[in-house]
Each structure stands twice: as structure tokens, then as C-alpha cells.
Amino acid sequence: MGTKKYWGIWGMELALLLLGWQAHPALGQSQVPISTGVVATITATDAKTNMATLQTEAGEVFELPKGWLWHMGDKVECDRIGGGLRPRLQHCQPWAQGGSERAVTPAEKLDATKVGRR
Numbered sequence: 800m801g802t803k804k805y806w807g808i809w810g811m812e813l814a815l816l817l818l819g820w821q822a823h824p825a826l827g828q829s830q831v832p833i834s835t836g837v838v839a840t841i842t843a844t845d846a847k848t849n850m851a852t853l854q855t856e857a858g859e860v861f862e863l864p865k866g867w868l869w870h871m872g873d874k875v876e877c878d879r880i881g882g883g884l885r886p887r888l889q890h891c892q893p894w895a896q897g898g899s900e901r902a903v904t905p906a907e908k909l910d911a912t913k914v915g916r917r
Contacts, residue, residue, distance in 0.1 A: 832882040838894055841873050853888060855879070861888045868893055 839853040844865055851865040853875065869875065877891040 832880045835879045835881065837877055837879045837888070839875055839877055839888065839891070841869050841871055841875065844869065844871055853877070853891070855888075859886065863888060863891065866891065866893075 837855045837857070839855045839861070841851050842854050842860075843852040844850070849865050850862055851869055853861045853863060855861075859879075866875070874894040875891040876894040877888040880887050880889060
């Protein structure tokens, strides 16, 4: 076997080894988004852009389109979606503070309408 062929094969093996080494960590990471319920406070609203700034109890800050019932200082309950490049909030609803009252999810509302139709 010639020297050029030997080095060509060795170089190809090294390249494949390096590509496999870099791909290995990416294969082990989960790409499935993780949803967690969080409570956030509306810290600012912008009437021009109709956007609201929300801060979670953990200190994360998000900017979302303002809900029509949202006012500065109000708390909302949201789904925090993690697992991507940047976490995001979605499905934010007014948060019912206090003992027995709590926010009702859309799924619970749907179940309540099914029960009433029997």
C-alpha cells in the first residue's frame, strides 16, 4: 500500500471519528418540549405595541401580546415551555389568588360542559 493511500485512509478515519464525536452529545439531548405551570406578574404594558412584560417568580422575563384583561401588577398563570433554545410562555390566564378559588383550565371548562349535557 502506498504512502498517499495510507494517509488518505487514516485522514478519512480521523474525520469520521471527529464527526461521530461531535454528533454524540446531540443524540443524547431530548428535543421534547417540557411544560411547567408558572405564575408570572405583569411588570409593564405598552399600549402602542399591545405587548406586556411578564416576570416569573423565578425571575425570568418574557414579552407577550397583552391579554385584554391584563393590567400592571396582575398575576397570570402560564405554561412555561422549555427544552428549546429559549424558554417561552403560552396559554396565560388570570391567576385566582387565595384559598379555594383557582384558575380553571380550558380542559376543565370543556369537561364541565360535557357533564352538564348528560
